[in-house]
Amino acid sequence: MIRKATSADAEKILHIWLNASIAAHSFIKADYWHSLLPEIRNRYLASANTYVFEDKRQIKGFIALMDDNFIGALFVHPSWQRSRIGTKLLRYVRRRRPNMSLRVFAQNKNALRFYQSQGFKAVSENLETVTHAPELLMAWAQGCFSGYTKVFAGDS
Numbered sequence: 001m002i003r004k005a006t007s008a009d010a011e012k013i014l015h016i017w018l019n020a021s022i023a024a025h026s027f028i029k030a031d032y033w034h035s036l037l038p039e040i041r042n043r044y045l046a047s048a049n050t051y052v053f054e055d056k057r058q059i060k061g062f063i064a065l066m067d068d069n070f071i072g073a074l075f076v077h078p079s080w081q082r083s084r085i086g087t088k089l090l091r092y093v094r095r096r097r098p099n100m101s102l103r104v105f106a107q108n109k110n111a112l113r114f115y116q117s118q119g120f121k122a123v124s125e126n127l128e129t130v131t132h133a134p135e136l137l138m139a140w141a142q143g144c145f146s147g148y149t150k151v152f153a154g155d156s
Contacts, residue, residue: 002092005050005062012059013050014041020075027107028131048072051092053085063089071102090118099141106134 005013017040021033048064053076060083061076071093076085094100104111106125120138128135 001054002051002089003054005052009050009052009059009062010041010045013045013052013062016059016062016077017073017075020078020081023078024108024111025105027105028133032131044072051089053089061085061089063093065093069097069100071100074102086114087118094140094142097142099139101137101139103135103137106136112136 014037018033018037022030025033044064044066048066049068050062050064052059053061060080062073063071064073066072071090074086074089076083076089100120101123102115102120104115105128106112115138118140120140122136123139124137126135126137127133
C-alpha cells in the first residue's frame with residue numbers, strides 16, 4: 001500500500017535513505033551520507049511531500065517530492081530492491097503530474113537505468129557541489145519520448 005508519510009515514519013524513512021544511499025553510491029564515502037542526516041531530517045523531510053510503500057506494516061521504500069514536481073528522493077531499502085516498489089511509487093506520484101524532474105549521480109548506473117526505463121531523459125550534466133561527482137538532471141513529461149539521452153559512449 002502507498003500512503004502519505006506521517007511524522008511517525010521519519011526515523012524509518014531516514015534509515016532507508018541512509019542504507020540505500022550508502023549501498024548505491026560506493027563512489028562516495030559513507031561519512032558524507034551520515035553527515036547529511038540532520039539536514040535530511042530537519043529540512044528536507046519537513047518540506048517534502050513524502051509517500052511511503054508499506055507492506056505488512058513495514059515501510060520498504062519512499063518517494064519525496066519537492067516543489068510538487070521535483071523528485072528529491074526515491075529510495076527502496078536494499079533488502080527490497082528489484083521488487084517493483086520503486087516503479088509503484090513513481091507511478092503513484094506521476095498519475096496527477098504532467099511532468100517531473102530529478103537529479104541522479106551519473107555513476108549510479110542502477111538508478112540511471114531505472115529512470116531511463118521509466119521514460120526519464122537526461123537533459124543536463126554538472127558536478128555536484130560537495131562531492132564533485134558528475135550528476136545528471138533528468139526529466140519526464142507525459143507523452144514525450146524525445147530528449148537528450150546520449151550521455152555515455154555506447155548509449156543509443
